[in-house]
Amino acid sequence: MSTASDARFWDRVSRKYAKDAIADPGGYERTLERTRALLKPDDRVLELGCGTGSTALRLAGDVRSYLATDLSAGMIAIAREKHAAHDMSALTFQIATAEARTFDVGRYNAVLGFNYLHMVRHLPGTLRRIHILLAPGGLFISKTPCLGDMNPLISRALLPVMRAVGKAPHVSVFRQAEFCRRVSDAGFDILATENHATRGNDRRPFIVARKR
Numbered sequence: 219m220s221t222a223s224d225a226r227f228w229d230r231v232s233r234k235y236a237k238d239a240i241a242d243p244g245g246y247e248r249t250l251e252r253t254r255a256l257l258k259p260d261d262r263v264l265e266l267g268c269g270t271g272s273t274a275l276r277l278a279g280d281v282r283s284y285l286a287t288d289l290s291a292g293m294i295a296i297a298r299e300k301h302a303a304h305d306m307s308a309l310t311f312q313i314a315t316a317e318a319r320t321f322d323v324g325r326y327n328a329v330l331g332f333n334y335l336h337m338v339r340h341l342p343g344t345l346r347r348i349h350i351l352l353a354p355g356g357l358f359i360s361k362t363p364c365l366g367d368m369n370p371l372i373s374r375a376l377l378p379v380m381r382a383v384g385k386a387p388h389v390s391v392f393r394q395a396e397f398c399r400r401v402s403d404a405g406f407d408i409l410a411t412e413n414h415a416t417r418g419n420d421r422r423p424f425i426v427a428r429k430r
Contacts, residue, residue: 221315221339224387225289232292236270244416249424250276252414253330253359256426257281261327264351266316267334271297277330278309285321287314316347326351331360333422335397336390345404352429358406360425361414366393367421394423405430 228235240246254277257263261281268274268286270293278284286309288294297311314320316338329348338344348358392400398408406427414424 221289224337224339225291227387228288228290229292232270232290232296235293236296242415242417242420245414245420248414248416249332249361252412252424253277254280256357256359257328262322262325262353263328263330264321264326265330265332266348267331267337268297268311269293269333271300271311273330273332274309274311275300275304275306278306281308284309285312286310287312287318289313289315316344316351321351323350324353326356327353328357328359331358331362333361333363335360335362336365336392337387338390339388341390341392341397341400342404345400345406349405349429354429356429358401358425358427358429360427361422362397362425363420363422364394364397365389365391365421366396394421397423398425401425401427 250273257277257280259281263277263281263284265274265284265286268288271286274284274286274297278286286297288297291313294311294313301309301311312320329352331348335341335344352358398411401408407430408425408427410426412424413419415422
């Protein structure tokens with residue numbers, strides 16, 4: 219398994235993914251509202267793992283520029299189809315991972331990663347890369363499933379089987395405490411940790427962190 223195989227997985231399921239309903243619409247709207255309140259009109263924003271672009275299309279109108287990226291060409295194709303129906307010049311979609319050399323190092327006021335960081339293959343390295351991409355004092359805003367705090371059958375039994383038969387991409391299992399420690403170790407001060415779920419606690423903490 220590799221990043222390329224992960225991209226192929228998401229390419230394969232992209233059309234179905236685009237049709238799936240949001241599991242917790244209230245929680246999603248709360249996350250959008252909270253994120254929007256943190257962004258400023260003159261901000262340059264980078265979103266990693268943007269999927270089919272739904273979040274980018276909701277937020278890009280509030281900032282100076284918004285670059286939304288995903289490793290899956292299939293996901294970005296759908297995002298661009300959606301974008302074509304909107305007059306939103308500040309928004310650009312690009313096939314890329316956090317390591318892309320085309321990014322402007324040290325220029326982004328905010329980097330966003332929603333339902334993304336549990337799928338990267340080297341979490342410490344990705345967090346360090348996000349730190350490098352941010353401008354001094356820039357914000358890293360994330361909402362990340364912490365599978366280690368969920369039902370252990372998911373991580374110990376179901377996920378390995380699904381990966382073995384090609385029904386799931388790479389997924390990392392960690393607890394919220396470990397994730398927060400990794401964020402801090404990468405050079406961030408955590409400003410807020412919130413639960414936006416409207417249907418119980420789904421173990422996906424919304425975290426706001428500032429580059430030290």
